[in-house]
Amino acid sequence: MTLKGGLNFMQSKTRWWILGTGGTAVVVVLSMAGYLLLAPGPAYVPPQNSPATQPQALTADDVAHAYAQGFETLDPTAAAKVTDDPTAATAALTLVFKNMSNARLTASLAGNAVGDTASMNVDWHSGQLDMAYQVPLKMVQANGKWAVHWTDADIHPELAKGQSLALRTTPGGSSLTDRNGQPMTMDSVPKSVKAGVQQAIGGDLQAVDGHSITIVDATGTDVKTLEQKEGTKKAAYALTIDGTVQAAAQKAVDGVQGAATIVALQASTGEVLGIATNSAFDSGNLSPLTGTFPPGSTIKIVTATAAIEHGLTANSTVNCPNTVHIGPRTIPNEDTLKLGSPPDYATAMHEAFAYSCNTTFAQLAANLGANDLPTAAHQLGLGVDFDIPGMTTNTGRIDAASDEVDRAVDGFGQGTDLVSPFGMAVVAATVHNGHATTPMLLRGQQTTATGQVAAPSAGVLDQVRTMMREVCTVGTARGLASLPGTYGKTGTAEVGDGAAHGWFVGYRNDVAFAVLLPHADSSGPAVNVAGTFLRTIG
Template identity: 40%
Template sequence: MKLGVAIVAVSGLVWATTACSSGPTETETAAQQFADALTQRNAQAAAALTSDPAAASAAITQLFDGLAPQDATFTVASTDSDKGTFTLAADWTLGAAPTTAATSAGPAPTTAPTTTPSPQPPEKWNYTTTGGGQVVADGGKIPWDAQLLAPGLTADTTLRYTTLSGGSPKVLADNGSPLMAEQTVTLVNVDPAKTPDPAATAGALAPLLTPVAPTVTAASLQSDITGAQGKTVTTITLRDADVAPIAERLAAVPGVTLVKQTRLLTVDKATSSPALDGLRELWQQGQDASAGWAVQLVHADGSADKVVGRDGTAAPDIASTLDPAVQTAAQAAIATLPQQAAVVAIRPSTGALLAVAQNDPANAQGPIALTGLYPPGSTFKTVTTSAALQQGSVTPDTVLPCPGTANIEGRTIPNDDKFDLGAVPLHTAFARSCNTTMGQLAVAMPPTALHDAALQFGLGVDYVTPGLTTVTGSVPAADTPAERVESAIGQGQVTASPFGMAMVAASIARGSTPLPMLVAGKPGVANATPTPAPAVVTEQLRTMMRETVTAGTATQLADIPDLRGKTGTAEFGDNTSAHGWFVGVDGDVAFAVFVAGANSSAPAVDAAGRFLRPIQPVLPR
């Protein structure tokens, strides 16, 4: 944007020149040196050319600090040696340069990180100023005037660049209710330099903060203060409702200051999900893209006038697919488990993420619900059974042996507690989770059979989804019969995330793999689109999953009408511990429940019951 402002030169004596010289005049030399020093952001060198180096250095330093430009170029537009004046042309490029956003903690994502844009394209601010006039006797210094730097600048004013929001959009739940909104928070800061007795300050703060944040103690606060190495530390960030009753008492504690900020927060304080991080990033990107900007002239009293800029526009609300009732139920189902636990729920008909929940132990490890990779254990028998049925060598009614243990390709495969069913139909072996049956089925499969069948259910497919960083899992080709035996029961090199197993359940329910979606109308893009499993096979799987609930390993959930599922226990590490899984379909909800180190599927099955029973009246069917 061109701002054609010229500062009229102070009248005075002509700069001394040598009439017969063919080189640059003193005016031209001084002007060029001044312009070059400003372009190089060398405040000291530029200031040394003026009649008041101290004032000039302070003003130039503040100018660049306040505008924080990507680039700034000063050129000499013209000189008048007779009058001793010169005109500078300033060309500023303002606004933050684009940066690559960091991904959340956890396993390396398979999707590329997003780029957070700067507020619109870089802003341009161009203007001219005129300086010069009477020469100071000692060396021909440029008479100092703050308006040499920018139009309207004085000794008592400063300039700053700022972004202008066009409004504060909300993040909405799937029912249109606000899920997140920008709110005021208060940072409770402690300055160690103003805290003569850290123990006393911690002791005074703890009883005020513990009712709001039970994990905050006098010991943890004292550790934070002493560990800050003299720097101000934020002990906690409080919402308005939490800080209001204790604000005066907090402010009275030695060394404590209360600082207000605005942040995008969940409307319901209890709502927590790793999916919210992606929604916050999208919200910020919308704010950045719609933001305006201004260069402001700031007066000594703090008031400011806009010199140049553009108003922001209102960014649209973000319509998420998260269902508050389903999310709340998922959180509550795993909240009290001592192990890391996660629940992911997807609507098979659309791919909409209804809930992504983790408990506190899981949150400490990062977004394991979306990117954590673990052996899926017997939940992978959905894939193994699909592969066997597609080969045509068995049907659900084919009678197969289910011994308590079996030596298959040199690997001793036991059933859970070595139960022995004798010879049973495949559907019974599936419902009762016979490892020995599944291992024997896999021996005769081609090396890529399980890999290909997994892809049909979205496991091993990568998705680039707005607001989500996800990993589904990995099912490598099993070149040897022994490797296929391990893979068949969800062990060996097979891994899956809770999100990945929820996608498997959604694919079985739908008959094809849906594209995951966190923002309404913006489904993910898959890096592969395998042909779905035959419809007859997925229907047979749904029937067997129903039998798992009515007469198999998940009968404790038999009271939930039409629930279909598959339990899973997966050894890890030195095989002395095991993760617990349950994946299922209830109406138009497919889900996976994961409990790390549970040593059986029972905690995951119980959590599934706590998740599903409260929301039966509102579950999409």
């Protein structure tokens, strides 16, 4: 082929370019190889097996560290994936972390892996128990990669195939129990004595649990104990509280809209069985143990005792008109109550007691000596100063009265008489058991009593019991007639211009109690609360 200008093309694979530079033509001849070097094309990609792009292979030391890190962080998946049997390792590690979940764990590689061996430091902590050991790790290579050779001994060197570790806890138990040996917390201690109990026992009820770490087989059965730390018990304290009685008392008062409280003692011993107050009682800053209230007709237990001690009997003839005049004072009965026939309205003392005749007991008290009511009160526990570990109490007081009018109003609970629910529970217990009652809250810690005297004679108390029983069969608490063996006395105590306090005091079986509903306006609600309480405890 001939080009213009007479130039001949020498080879078929030769190309010509004419480059313009200014007005000058430059002829360049390139071979095909030169074209390939200068022509545009895709970017260079090194081969995939190039050392420049391949991640650096993990060393045996890297893998051992990864296993130790996964072990310490309780991550079974992370630890297992660097072993040569991830499935088995995941299952075993998941189980041991579950079995030891209440323990703290630290783990780290002991130095660096040397050749195909490494060692991991492990330390389990629980309470005062500390178990530290080393785990040898065998490193193996497969397909050019390092891995921890999996066996159950990678958890603990003494584990055989299928075995694991387990943390066992032996509860130290509470250092405080109820009368039946059941553990108690401060939340279950009656509110009225919680502060006193805390002070008596130092406030700390939590004993120290014991712990052990054991090897267990696939069924969870202990094979071998590796480490053990015995628990420690503090000095054990037992309250005389009965859980059933306490719960029943609390339920009974919680069912009352207004303020209410129940104090219950074991009648035969004086031990405190339960003390319950509801939120309305608590919000008034009232105390069933130290707070004192006018007793109303419940004080007729004392007046009847004094009268019998001075020659009367339950069958003695007394008078119960609707009103009676003593000195300048006119004393009425509640509503239009009168017993017997006119003109003198004669009746037996036990009947006047059952129907709570104020005019009868005002006359009886007026005819007593100045100190006769306070003496009988002391015999029944009122006015006695008890020093009871775990609780502060005030039973109340009945003052001596030289004036017959003062004695008269004291005789039916509307004078200067002041008693606590605790004090009236002591009275009921004394009537029941026939001897001076010494209350107790903490077993093994004795109560001391100041001003305590011998209880009234059996002959006197037998008659008082008979009268208290009649109250619950035909008298003012006859709503409890269906509860056999219930003894008691109702009381309605006038309080200034406000609604009267309602009382019911008594005992059934071996439980002596006092129920007070401040400002309930009558004794009826207190009788109902007592019935709920007594039916619950059976």
